[in-house]
Amino acid sequence: MPPVNRVCRLAARPIGLPKSSDWEVTDEPVASPGAGEFLVRVEYLSIDPAMRTWMNAGRSYVPAVEIGEVMRAGGIGRVIDSRHPDFAAGDHVYGVFGVQRYALSDGSGVTAVDTTVAPAPAHLGVLGVSGLTAYFGLLDVGRPQPGQTVVVSGAAGSVGSIVGQIARIHGCRVIGIAGGEEKCRWLLAELGFDAAIDYQATDLRKQLKTHAPNGIDVFFDNVGGTALEAALSRLARGARVVLCGAISQYNTSGELRGPANYMQLLVARASMAGFVVFDYADQYSEAVVQLANWLRSGELRSREQVVNGDVADFPEVLLSLFRGHNTGKLILEIDAETQ
Amino acid sequence: MPPVNRVCRLAARPIGLPKSSDWEVTDEPVASPGAGEFLVRVEYLSIDPAMRTWMNAGRSYVPAVEIGEVMRAGGIGRVIDSRHPDFAAGDHVYGVFGVQRYALSDGSGVTAVDTTVAPAPAHLGVLGVSGLTAYFGLLDVGRPQPGQTVVVSGAAGSVGSIVGQIARIHGCRVIGIAGGEEKCRWLLAELGFDAAIDYQATDLRKQLKTHAPNGIDVFFDNVGGTALEAALSRLARGARVVLCGAISQYNTSGELRGPANYMQLLVARASMAGFVVFDYADQYSEAVVQLANWLRSGELRSREQVVNGDVADFPEVLLSLFRGHNTGKLILEIDAETQ
Numbered sequence: 001m002p003p004v005n006r007v008c009r010l011a012a013r014p015i016g017l018p019k020s021s022d023w024e025v026t027d028e029p030v031a032s033p034g035a036g037e038f039l040v041r042v043e044y045l046s047i048d049p050a051m052r053t054w055m056n057a058g059r060s061y062v063p064a065v066e067i068g069e070v071m072r073a074g075g076i077g078r079v080i081d082s083r084h085p086d087f088a089a090g091d092h093v094y095g096v097f098g099v100q101r102y103a104l105s106d107g108s109g110v111t112a113v114d115t116t117v118a119p120a121p122a123h124l125g126v127l128g129v130s131g132l133t134a135y136f137g138l139l140d141v142g143r144p145q146p147g148q149t150v151v152v153s154g155a156a157g158s159v160g161s162i163v164g165q166i167a168r169i170h171g172c173r174v175i176g177i178a179g180g181e182e183k184c185r186w187l188l189a190e191l192g193f194d195a196a197i198d199y200q201a202t203d204l205r206k207q208l209k210t211h212a213p214n215g216i217d218v219f220f221d222n223v224g225g226t227a228l229e230a231a232l233s234r235l236a237r238g239a240r241v242v243l244c245g246a247i248s249q250y251n252t253s254g255e256l257r258g259p260a261n262y263m264q265l266l267v268a269r270a271s272m273a274g275f276v277v278f279d280y281a282d283q284y285s286e287a288v289v290q291l292a293n294w295l296r297s298g299e300l301r302s303r304e305q306v307v308n309g310d311v312a313d314f315p316e317v318l319l320s321l322f323r324g325h326n327t328g329k330l331i332l333e334i335d336a337e338t339q
Numbered sequence: 340m341p342p343v344n345r346v347c348r349l350a351a352r353p354i355g356l357p358k359s360s361d362w363e364v365t366d367e368p369v370a371s372p373g374a375g376e377f378l379v380r381v382e383y384l385s386i387d388p389a390m391r392t393w394m395n396a397g398r399s400y401v402p403a404v405e406i407g408e409v410m411r412a413g414g415i416g417r418v419i420d421s422r423h424p425d426f427a428a429g430d431h432v433y434g435v436f437g438v439q440r441y442a443l444s445d446g447s448g449v450t451a452v453d454t455t456v457a458p459a460p461a462h463l464g465v466l467g468v469s470g471l472t473a474y475f476g477l478l479d480v481g482r483p484q485p486g487q488t489v490v491v492s493g494a495a496g497s498v499g500s501i502v503g504q505i506a507r508i509h510g511c512r513v514i515g516i517a518g519g520e521e522k523c524r525w526l527l528a529e530l531g532f533d534a535a536i537d538y539q540a541t542d543l544r545k546q547l548k549t550h551a552p553n554g555i556d557v558f559f560d561n562v563g564g565t566a567l568e569a570a571l572s573r574l575a576r577g578a579r580v581v582l583c584g585a586i587s588q589y590n591t592s593g594e595l596r597g598p599a600n601y602m603q604l605l606v607a608r609a610s611m612a613g614f615v616v617f618d619y620a621d622q623y624s625e626a627v628v629q630l631a632n633w634l635r636s637g638e639l640r641s642r643e644q645v646v647n648g649d650v651a652d653f654p655e656v657l658l659s660l661f662r663g664h665n666t667g668k669l670i671l672e673i674d675a676e677t678q
Contacts, residue, residue, distance in 0.1 A: 061605060224602075243602065243604055243605045244605075249602075256600065257597070258596070258599040259597040260594060260595040260597040262582070263588075265582055265611060265612060266583075266614065267399055267615075269612075271610050271611065272601075272612075273604065273608075273610035274602065274605025274606065276606075276608060
């Protein structure tokens, strides 16, 4: 039997949480690389909150995924056939290959993955876009100083868990906001956070007052909604709010919730800034060296939650992300055997 | 008859628009200055949107006015009796004298007013806190570059009208948002704005698209609400949003409205920052020299709307501000004759 490319396409723009009818999973013939192209067997897919925003129409930092298009996803795979001078069969590569088993590429945006530094999944997490997002967002936008208080929401997630650790390495006092006792225990016991607040079990504002008595110098936000409002109400003079994500708002079918107390930015003489990691592409390599060094020395710990499955499992794995079930980086491993 | 000090005190914390029962106007004896003090006959009171925020309990950039306290207000008056070495009877002075006919002062925060440079009311407007707020907010926080597009909301107000003119002087393309055809005509014909949008009569988002086809580089916000959201949806890459005020939200009795599309800051790699003019106190004098030079050369025009009245008229004059009836700086002149 010739290999089959199982592909997950966007079938409709979701309202609220994506439902199965918003997707179309089809089996298609595997394309053959033309001149200057190569074929990748996709092995690991990065599952990210931002994916939900790519499914909406309208102005964003990347074009929306169109109806009928292969769902966009970063992934790692192996080149299995190449007519491209820079890529050879057997190479491990990273690229935005999409939610499919086989991807044809002309090499744009594709980088080599060195699995001797760390196993492939780490290259989607701490050494990939998640780690780079944490690194540039915290250091370049947040600009934390030693001794300052850094608060991160979505602290047990792929970006948040790295933000907190980099802040700790920089000599900051680090407070994580996460959902559930187990995640909080992980932040404290494994990642060296100074405090972890379970927003599901406690009064977030009160806990921030307790753990950040002198206010928050840097708030790195992955969540939005009430987490953002709670942090705004506790900003220190001159604080920086780093906007990375707003997962609490991505599946809202009603009106989005802006921070009602945004004028606290005035009270605190603070600023709130957004960033997009792609703008730092020319500094990726030095950041990856730094992240890899911390990883090797044990100062930085990474956790990937790898779910074994098939392209057809993607919709359900994405939903599990929004249910907050994962700790660390969520990855879908595309099993070669399933047909 | 000995002089009477008519005083307006806060009687209750307003819900929504302040009503007459939120105030208590009383006639009290005029105090005599002790050693190191002087007595001021308050002649002009600055009427500002921020006053409404001072009436609320809770964390802000200045302490709340307490129930029973004289309502806080900046004012200009004349020293009529002094036991202070630096102030003599006859001096024109600016200070936070409060809504009352006579104020006792020890000189803290009081500065001399040179009425040979401009008449007293201008020292509450373009040469006072309003002008300084526009100057530092635009130049230091907004950092406009020649050729960039600057949009200001509340453009016909005391701060907004000066922001737009300073931006024009700096070689920017200036778009004002104001309520009503007459205000817009004033911005275009008298102040040299490049465009003026009457938000009451037109679709603000569409108009911003028309007048800022390459996006907004600096948005100076005095209004909040839908004006802020409309501007956020049109930000140019790297834009700065300057938070100065949020008059649309000050009299809301329900929940405050945060900008639902604040994540446009990420899309545009933009920042939103608050500031408080008092932080620039050590640079006031050089700014006033600059503003006075522009005023003299005719590059900068100021308009003060002076309402003649009495301390007892303050509540009504404040309400007229929130009804958007004023153009330029609103000032209450306290008539000496009324008893």
